[in-house]
Amino acid sequence: MVAEPGQGDEVVTTPAEPPAVPHPADEPAVRERARAIPEAAVARLAIYLRALTELSEQGVGTVSSEELSIAAGVNSAKLRKDLSYIGSYGTRGVGYDVGVLIGQVERILGLTRNHxxxxxxxxxxxxxxxxxxxxxxxxxxxxxxxxxxxxxxxxxxxxxxxxxxxxxxxxxxxxxxxxxxxxxxxxxxxxxxxxxxxxxxxxxxxxxxxxxxxxxxxxxxxxxxxVEMQILSFHVARRADEGSTESTAAGPDGAVNGTGMSEVDGMVMRP
Amino acid sequence: MVAEPGQGDEVVTTPAEPPAVPHPADEPAVRERARAIPEAAVARLAIYLRALTELSEQGVGTVSSEELSIAAGVNSAKLRKDLSYIGSYGTRGVGYDVGVLIGQVERILGLTRNHxxxxxxxxxxxxxxxxxxxxxxxxxxxxxxxxxxxxxxxxxxxxxxxxxxxxxxxxxxxxxxxxxxxxxxxxxxxxxxxxxxxxxxxxxxxxxxxxxxxxxxxxxxxxxxxVEMQILSFHVARRADEGSTESTAAGPDGAVNGTGMSEVDGMVMRP
DNA sequence: AGCCGCTTGTGAACGCAGGCACAAAGTCGC
DNA sequence: GCGACTTTGTGCCTGCGTTCACAAGCGGCT
Incomplete structure (x- = not known):
């Protein structure tokens, strides 16, 4: 995001970013809470929501941050932090109730109404x-x-x-x-x-x-x-330059690639 | 960036799993330069390229960072820094030669060949x-x-x-x-x-x-x-909260339980 | 030639996001 | 009821990306 960027925003959002109030007006929960959610986290919440919906349809009632983070392709700590932005709906030692979490994420994303x-x-x-x-x-x-x-x-x-x-x-x-x-x-x-x-x-x-x-x-x-195509093109070119060391060996290593690499303007990419 | 005295290839701090490059490889400035371009900057280079192409078609031969940054919708300092990643092709006191810059950006993005x-x-x-x-x-x-x-x-x-x-x-x-x-x-x-x-x-x-x-x-x-739609939805909701404190409350139309996950999403440009 | 104004390129500060690691908090088993 | 285990929530550190501000460099004018 588009990444982003994502990111980076994105590469694109509103040009002038209102730097918010220097002094947090006390603690007007509602507004401040919503405003405090980083743009990148919002994008990921949408991803989590999709994964959660899938789990729900499979009849899964509870999910841990670890499981959900794998499904969403992110770090589990990041996932917990993202979820913490919207409140504390998990149960320590157990995990998150899928139904409850879906409801909360939908609420934050404004999906309780049609657009x-x-x-x-x-x-x-x-x-x-x-x-x-x-x-x-x-x-x-x-x-x-x-x-x-x-x-x-x-x-x-x-x-x-x-x-x-x-x-x-x-x-x-x-x-x-x-x-x-x-x-x-x-x-x-x-x-x-x-x-x-x-x-x-x-x-x-x-x-x-x-x-x-x-x-x-x-x-x-x-x-x-x-832009997306050109970014891919860039990586092709970069890869071509690296031809010297360690050529095309890399076989289909389907294993878990633990590298949580770059991310752009809201669009996740996995090298 | 890193004025590494010794080519300390060893892991320095965290014992965890450093996502760094598996193999230290060498440090050939040329190649490293390409690798050093931040992902976010690459995305913007594509935007600059479009703006440059437009200028070129209009017969503009030279452009300043200020002008180009406006066309691309970014900060001029950011633009200069982005361009500096690919080399120094500007002329102080004058600006950038549109044709030259197009060529250089295309080179970096790997657009000299067809994909x-x-x-x-x-x-x-x-x-x-x-x-x-x-x-x-x-x-x-x-x-x-x-x-x-x-x-x-x-x-x-x-x-x-x-x-x-x-x-x-x-x-x-x-x-x-x-x-x-x-x-x-x-x-x-x-x-x-x-x-x-x-x-x-x-x-x-x-x-x-x-x-x-x-x-x-x-x-x-x-x-x-x-995801894009949901991010927009989030902003609608945030905006609504800023005016009146409206809690969840179901929307007007209950929308029958939607069909299961729908298809893909699509996008492009220039229809 | 020499000065002046304009624009680039970049060092440095700043802010934000990501990741680690741990305390808090809850469950399960005995 | 209590201890051991599991998992959340978060403080802190690190690193990247953005922004500011300014010295360096170049052309034009006198």
Missing amino acids: SVAVVGIGNLGHALANYNGFPGRGFPVTALFDVDPDLIGVPVGGIPVDHIDDIPQVVADRDITIGVIATPPSAAQEVCDRLVSAGVQCILNFAPVVLQVPDHVEVRKVDLA | SVAVVGIGNLGHALANYNGFPGRGFPVTALFDVDPDLIGVPVGGIPVDHIDDIPQVVADRDITIGVIATPPSAAQEVCDRLVSAGVQCILNFAPVVLQVPDHVEVRKVDLA
């Missing part, structure tokens, strides 16, 4: 996104699609009719859209972004390879395939 | 990816598609015929695939990953929401739409 999603730009990607009717992890129903192409307007994609981007303000308000996904060509991205923001959308997932300019109160996350 | 890409899983996302014939930023031609569905085998998508995943070893070797993209349902991801790795692919871009287990020499980057 309607609008996808702008119904090209290849937009099409693919619209067809994820279930959308990953449920709780994020796509309820609106936008484009500028007259041929697309009115045509339903994945069961949802495409509206013209001029209708963004009204549709966003009507359907209570909280998340906007930009899947347009780069040239249109900023324009679309501005329209979404004007319509009241405060969270944007941007697939276009542009750095969006947004007000401070808007949260942007960026997914950039070109 | 053939294979996409596994021709569902919604795989389809979208395959149709990016140009693929983002070019230099990453998709030359192979794989799936298990007999109805898809042989059918060309985006000009490339789909092969059965049993053919991975041969096709990967024949077409010199260096990057594998996993766009399968989560249940198949690890299996596909193993096959790619066995076939010699060392870089994988994973769109499936699973933590892949791979040998140390394989580089994996993960793009997880569900």
Whole structure:
């Protein structure tokens, strides 16, 4: 994260990071607690949640930090620390109750309510996104699609009719859209972004390879395939340089690679 | 960075398992320089490259760190430091020559050669990816598609015929695939990953929401739409808490028990 | 030529995140 | 009921990445 970064943020989030209050206002639990969760930890909480859901479906009722950390591919100490950010829901000597933990993580991640999603730009990607009717992890129903192409307007994609981007303000308000996904060509991205923001959308997932300019109160996350590919390319090149010592010996060592290496902008990577 | 007096290869402090390089290797400045580039900086280099390319197309010949940093949405000091990792190609008092810098960044990112890409899983996302014939930023031609569905085998998508995943070893070797993209349902991801790795692919871009287990020499980057959405959701929730103290309280729509884990997530750009 | 202003490159401080190790806290067995 | 064992929660240290601030270097102007 995208890593990140993740990270690094990410590589991308809001440019200006409000450095929070120098003096912790006493202990207003609710707000401070939520604010205190590091971005990287939030990303991992989502991973834990997936692992927990899987365990739950398998009928597992209790899980230790060690087990869960393996499933999530992280260090167990890190996992415990991450969980401690949201409270103390474990039982020493036993572990965590899967059901309880799922509930708490969902609460923190704001998954107790649905977040309607609008996808702008119904090209290849937009099409693919619209067809994820279930959308990953449920709780994020796509309820609106936008484009500028007259041929697309009115045509339903994945069961949802495409509206013209001029209708963004009204549709966003009507359907209570909280998340906007930009899947347009780069040239249109900023324009679309501005329209979404004007319509009241405060969270944007941007697939276009542009750095969006947004007000401070808007949260942007960026997914950039070109960057991902180039990072991989970098590692290929780096590897090629190392050709001298210890060549391609390394057989399929399926063993546990205990190295918890790098991590970027929210996107985990395992060398 | 480390002005190591003696080449102390020995473990210095913690007796645990140092994730350091197994073999001390030498310290050839040239190679070490590449290795010394922080992961986060690599991600940004890709962003800079895009901004530089844009400038170049506009006929701009020289750019200052200040200008470029604005275009890339980062701090100018950070940009200069990032660029310093790859060498000193700027001219004090003037700035950077756009053409030269593009060349150097491309060199570091290994973009002087083409990287053939294979996409596994021709569902919604795989389809979208395959149709990016140009693929983002070019230099990453998709030359192979794989799936298990007999109805898809042989059918060309985006000009490339789909092969059965049993053919991975041969096709990967024949077409010199260096990057594998996993766009399968989560249940198949690890299996596909193993096959790619066995076939010699060392870089994988994973769109499936699973933590892949791979040998140390394989580089994996993960793009997880569900995680991205949940992070955004978190920020919505945090924001809501800041205004009014609203506790859990079920949302308006109870949303029937969602379907089980949905599919993969997808993403790209330039639809 | 010499000065001046601009921009790079980087040393150093700072802050945050990661990992270790241990005390606290609970369970299980006897 | 008590001790031994298990596992959580966290203080502390370490290392990385970001930011600041400034000296060094280069071009242009006089």
